[in-house]
Amino acid sequence: MSETTHAGNGISPEQAAVEQELVDTVVASFDKAEDPRLKQVMQALTRHLHDFLREVRLTEEEWNAAIEFLTAAGHITDDKRQEFVLLSDVLGASMQTIAINNQAYKGATEATVFGPFFLEDAPEIPIGGDIAGGASGQPCWVEGTITDTSGHPVPGARIEVWEADEDGFYDVQYGDNRIAGRAHLFADDEGRYAFWGLTPTPYPIPHDGPVGKMLASVGRSPVRASHLHFMVTAEGLRSLVTHIFVEGDPQIEIGDSVFGVKDSLIKKFETQPAGTSTPDGRGGNNQSWARTRFDIVLAPVLI
Template sequence: MSIDNTVATDREHAVTAEVLASFDKTPDPRLRDVMGSLVRHLHAFARDIRLTPPEWEAAIEFLTRAGHITDDRRQEFILLSDVLGLSMLTVAINEAAAPGATESTVFGPFFVDDAPEIPLGGDIARGAPGCACYVSGRVRSVGGEPIVGARIEVWEADADGFYDVQYADGRSAGRGWLRSGADGGYRFWSVLPAPYPIPHDGPVGDLLTATARGPMRPAHLHFMVTAPDFRPLITHIFLADDPYLDCDAVFGVKENLVVEAVHHTDTPAPDGSHPQGGWTSITFDLVLAQADGH
């Protein structure tokens, strides 16, 4: 029996060695390293769990379904990366140490390239349901200097827990971009973020159900900030006291990104308006780290 086991093990490792050798002439050294590591780890995984043909077929079917459900408005593979923690691990690996800078978190599957531009103090909600929310702060360097003209992309789900791209009518709501002012300040109207489930009507949802995991994300607002000579920042701000802060389906919560939303009833908003039903405000500075070489 031990001889048979040894022969079987040798056969398994011979397959891995043959596949690794097939990448030896890859011209790009980084691609060669990536493919070699991928093959070694993937084959080790299969040996470790003793992968069966039905399990292999189920995995292929799962990935095929993920491909079929993905389109220009839904990215199931990003969703899969998120729920497996790969997205946050990639952030952790690549987030260079910059004490004082705003921390990064997951990008998520709902960003779009053609969001409308809004002026300082403008409205990204544009009809999205929810309590009016005034978001403001400064874009600044770690040293405190204002960053003028930074591009700030913002997107969020509405009070019903849906992003605009999840509706079938082609609406654009709850997203936009603006530039920081002469003092680095930014401000805009939105709606108060609400917790919501990630899309769980596809293969990723089936995976969550099979593993007794929930699909909920705590209430948050997405930011992507870019400025010359600074590292791009992709982050969220999360609402304090949200019941899902400790069980985010995509592991994106960081303590320094949790903020308080202040509720206002009788006081006018900073722009002098009086939103019907009251309003909320969030203040958060976006602090960028300098790019390498600057």
Template sequence: MSSEQDEREARLVERVLASFDGTPDPRLKELLRSLTAHLHAFVRETRLTEAEWQAAIEFLTATGHITDHRRQEFILLSDVLGLSMQTITVNHEAYADATEATVFGPFFVDGSPEIPPGGDIANGAPGEPCWVTGTVRDTDGDPVPGARIEVWEADDDGFYDVQYPDERVAARGHLFSGPDGGYRFWAITPTPYPIPHDGPVGRLLAATGRSPMRASHLHFMVRADGFRTLVTHIFVEGDTRLAGDSVFGVRDSLVKRFTTAPAGTPTPDGRDLGGSTWSQVRFDIVLAPSEL
């Protein structure tokens, strides 16, 4: 590339950056200037062709068209590029022994049903019953009573309730930690499943030879006054997909042992499971203070 061409390109970048000089919000100005500089650098470094840029526009347009209140394709795109996980990593710095955060995912729904301690979030979702127990504590080891614990997961067929057309509410719910910080509930044993891959993000994964599969996991979101909201999962120890999770969400500290009980084994709360197998896992949650 000639020096004249390089100067032409550089002058354009400077003109575009200067167009944001009058932005009243200093943070917005910083973000737009940095984003613009990086985008122009990408185009110049890769010598992006017009056909390639058009293909990118068409990809983003298709991503927007498939997105609705039940399917967030842009979140999927952010997830598979590792941007969701990187944003979480930047914004949730390690603090004492606080539980690590991971990706939110596209399938959380407000207004989940409340279950009592020891209740069942499955609500008919197929899968092996799983007894989940633990405590919610602060980084000093003191219990956090009244913490709202949201949980949601895919069923044994690999689908979340919002992926079905019948408006069912299943495999999701919320409960509150007790006076001692303890909690307990029934869920279903997590199994691997593919992220939705029948749209633009799936085509991107196929073009790059990547799998859409997620490692087996159960979602948690824990909120309590005075504490940083925790969005996290627990993963199944021994799952062969832990190293290849399609959204890079696995953290070693979140891999837990799910112990399977043989059929007919009495359950901790005396529930009659009709002779089926069931599993159990313990997840002790530590919340970081909201003001660090």
């Protein structure tokens, strides 16, 4: 075998040729795929995966550790916890996919990560209703409008909202089947919406599983910046999955564990002293509350 090494990897040309031959063989194994998109994805995945393996010169012990990691992620995943979504989030893959599929368009509201805690069939509330459902935290009045990029109201747009309580837990994390901190409502004929929620606070993503152990091993924090989730859908317009973040939250500067913060989504949450009248006419009370505004602009489906 030649003593000449392969540039960049410290391996001989002969070894590089053996490795490349395997890549070519595996890529070619997908040539007969009937779906051209599936063929493209699988062949690109194969090339990039093998490039990664060869770049880092992965050891067999590391390969086994990776298999154990993925197996553990599968075991901890159930109908209320999605560890693979969490893994995608902390690697930035979720945000990159969102960036690719939600390109900027004429002032449309920016999208961000979906997160692992959305549930179908959240209860419906009327405009001005309360999503808290008994969850602890400072009450927060959230209001805004839904329009298209031409400024026209979007009546009847469906707005899904969900958030953690002040202790940093979503309802599904309690394991007692409670429904709290989530609901859906519909915009009125002028595209307006409003509801009571909770002032968001920072919290860690679930870090008792393999993803949390991985973050700890590389010195990364699991904490997310304070946020409130939205998913907005309307016929003929691009569905939007996004959050709003709390202006002044120190965690924004420290770093969001899933890379979800965008400047346009940082909103002012204004604390109101106890006794201040509320926008829905409830009058004063003995607890402080906050208010914020989030005007949402939906892009067309085909752009």
